[in-house]
Amino acid sequence: MKPTNSIKYIIDQIVIAYCQYEKFGDKTFGDNFKKYTAQLMQITGLDRDGALEYAVNFLAGESKVWGVA
Numbered sequence: 001m002k003p004t005n006s007i008k009y010i011i012d013q014i015v016i017a018y019c020q021y022e023k024f025g026d027k028t029f030g031d032n033f034k035k036y037t038a039q040l041m042q043i044t045g046l047d048r049d050g051a052l053e054y055a056v057n058f059l060a061g062e063s064k065v066w067g068v069a
Contacts, residue, residue, distance in 0.1 A: 017036060
C-alpha cells in the first residue's frame with residue numbers, strides 16, 4: 001500500500017467512526033475514532049488537532065478532485 005493510500009484509508013476510517021458514533025453513540029465507535037486518529041498522528045507526526053485538521057484538508061482537496069466541492 002502506498003503511503004497516500006494508507007493515509008486515505010485511515011482518514012476514511014476516522015470519518016466512518018465519527019459518523020457511526022454520532023448516529024449510534026456506541027463506545028466502540030468512539031474508541032475506533034481515537035484509534036485511527038492516533039494512527040494518523042503517528043504517520044503525520046502531528047498532534048491530535050493537527051492530525052484532524054490534516055484530515056479535513058485532505059478530504060477538502062479530495063472532494064475538489066472529484067468535483068464534489
